[in-house]
Amino acid sequence: MRPVRGARSIRWRLTLLYSALFVVAGALLLGFTYFLAASSKGGKAVTSVEGQGPMPAGVPGTLDPPSVNAVVEAVRSDQLHELLVKGCVALAVMALASVALGWLMAGRVLAPLRIMTSAARRISADNLHERLAVAGPEDELKAMADTFDAVLARLEGAFDAQKSFVANASHELRTPLTLQQAIVDVTLADPDASTDALRAALGRVRAAGQEQERLIDALLMLARSQRGVERREFVDLAEVVRERLPDAGVKVEARLDPAPVLGDRQLVERLVVNLTDNAVRHNLPDGEGSWVSVWTGVDAAGRPGLRIENSGPVIAADQAAGLFQPFRRLGPERVRKRDGDGLGMSIVAAVVAAHGGRVLARTRPQGGLVVEVGLPAYVPSGLEFPVPA
Template identity: 50%
Template structure:
């Protein structure tokens, strides 16, 4: 049973075999056409020169010397002989040309086989390397050397795809590890708290009630974490439908609760019409997370700036805030799940707010640009595709790093 797939693989019509047959057939057809044209030219367009015999002498004319012997006039036998000779020459020419054509057809097929193998050698190398690459060896690359042709473009494209797959697998592994840690830690604490309380035979009702309240507080935190994880997964999955909306209206509806919860930072707004298209709940979550992040990681007497309008012909939302100085090389880490920076950022966030913003922006083909402010804090600009251009620009859906 194991030899049958190998035999089937050897019998398949490979590209090399098909190219070889194509080369041979093309050469044969071209040779047949050339031979046919040559034969027609020799048989009709270029006839053999006719031989005219000399005229017989005039015997009635007197001569001083003895008359030359009479030359008999050519008869039908000479004409027939010339015709037969011509037919025999054409037959020999056709036979010799056909034999040469058959021989050269086999030679051209052999040369085609060699040239096809040489041309397809990089593809065989790509196939062999791709078979060796698995989920555990995504760091390998084809790294094809050679002329800058279509095969080199294919290899470079595959290398780029492998790079993106490696980054996605690595991000998935880190995300699963961080999510497991974030969920396991409070569960372990709650279980320990319940075990210690239940192990105390003298525990009072007040102690049990206090323990239950602490467990409920932990459960609310876990519920927020699970909701954030579900929102992140939904944003990464893409959009199911789109609706027309105005970023100014969405942002304005969230400013009331934000001002009520803000203890210190001052909120300044400049809301201009910004018609966009997308999932209303996801866009509302994006705006809410940006505002929450600006308020949470701020100073007591700081400020938050919120602007909506049109930026380079596209609806946009901009949120700026004061706060601690963030190094430019750490801005990308802000948009990774559960990534903690070394800067003193206050608050009890889940570490998922800006990663959810990035996922929602990608789902809407929006361009996200985050830059650290020299005096501290962040300047985040989100540009959505216009309503008439849901696909966005070629760079849409990608997060642009901080300005250099």
């Protein structure tokens, strides 16, 4: 991209603006000065010579008072005209000088902007780690440079996350394919394979295909969640949770108060399913007192929410935020067991972000997790829900 030159450049526009303002101010000053000079009185009319009484008319070598007054007015008019002409000439000369000075000042003011533009052109997807790093006073240009650096930092993070996501997704998709190929190769290598062995191999191939299908469905759901909410309607979060509470495997404690939400029902249902499945799947083994606690209601700020707490293995507190990253599994049980696709909590975070809500996960010292979700409230037309004190 070539730099903008000529009359379209902002430097020329600033120069012309400075010059125009100078010419307008100079013209107003000249007009005001001329008005004051023209409106001032030239003195008293001449009618007599001081100490000699009235001037006699017709005396040789003398001018009668009307003639003297006419001469004074003529001289005064010439002086005003000369003032106007010289003032206009001076204004024209200074207008030309203001163009040169305006060009220099505009160039000095825009110098940091040219440096930032040059540095920004050198930054591409391969070197997003570079920054403008503009030094100088805390003015508008430095604020713009700092904002641009912040945008670059977010872009760098997004690119890194995208690369990591593609690498992880490729790995997760390749794992069942590799397993299927290995099962088929082992089965074909045995010329005496029985019918039962072939059926068992086909069953394992089908299971691997189903795992791959679940992963693809999860990827599609994640993409849809990140696209945003296309339709918003009334959803009772308590009703959705009540329909999808786990009914076996763990002890469930539920307190489901009304929680009217404005959002997409399918996405909200997927959020609840992922959270409940995650709480059951990553829990203590059967017979060791595993439990899940679920709460829905309206918090003190008037926001409907969902809180799911479960027992489970101990996880470091600083690892809780990583749960919402794709293909992240925390804790020893989450690493050893591959009964999840690693996208459940990522979909939860995407659904909450699409609705403009908030989600927070924290670990329990005794083991397990607490996940809190807040979503926008549904308010019927003309009505408002009271905010608890």
